[in-house]
Amino acid sequence: MTTDLASMLNVARDAVQLGTRRLKTQSVRQVTAKGIRDVATDLDHAVEGEILAFLAARTPGIDRFGEESGGNLTTPLRWVLDPVDGTLNLVHGLPLYGVSLALTDGVRPLLGVISLPALERTYWGAPGIGAWRDGTPIAPSTVNNLPDAMVAIGDYGTGDDAPERNAVAIALHAALAPVAGKVRMLGSAAVDLALVADGTLDASITLGNRDWDMAAGVAVAQAAGAAVTDTDGSPHESRSQTTIALAPGLTGDVLRVLAGATVGTRYAPDRRATSC
Helix, strand or coil, rough: CCCCCCHHHHHHHHHHHHHHHHHHHHHCCEEEECCEEEEEEHHHHHHHHHHHHHHHHCCCCCCCEEECCCEEECCEEEEEEEEEEEEHHCCCCCCCCEEEEECCCCCCEEEEEEEEHHHEEEEECCCEEEEEEEEEEEECCCCCCHHHHHHEECCCCCCHHHHHHHHHHHHHHHHCCCCCEEEECCCHHHHHHHHCCCCCEEEECCCCCCCCCHHHHHHHCCCCCCCCCCCCCEEEECCCCCCCEEEEHHHHHHHHHHCCCCCCCCCHHHHHHHHH
């Protein structure tokens, strides 16, 4: 299927705007547990339903996947949506959450749109086309020294793999604390990646790579000119174990810190070839 990325980017922006409007005008009324330390709200479901219905009408030939309702994750071309990335931030009134929508080809994201309603910001971009925040072109920071860098680390994990993932996250915090300018944990991959794309953050490290969490932010960060890799420095794709987005000048230093913090775990650079 031939895809006009510029046209699809406009469709994605229109779709995300629907969710943004709902998040700005409605409040959470119901919170439901969906796993250990993980919840969904009535707004997650409402935003997802509205956006997926819009995409079905505008692009009927493209499959759709939503975090809450599922869908087809095997077709080469598909929309992937996280209706509220950072749901617990939303529930607690922390304004670091967003709507995250990507179009992917099954290997990498083709484009992404992220809206951060409480911050009044919308990011969009496609590799090869460029990236924007509210219509202004964006680029990653030019920081190239880790002691000058602000680095975000993704949230602690839940589920069966949480013990190993969280041990690595703790080791990563310990390794970065004495050498990085500042370390932050914001609780939303969409926020982390958008802020790397516009240079607010200098790097973002997430020990994971679920399409609905990462694809839109990866597309925007790449389009802006950020380096986005796996732990071993290989280009990021859907099978990557980790999602590392950063100012290009920080790549070597950050990957060296990661290598030390992940020794003996499935996130180690030398494990990638056998674990993917």
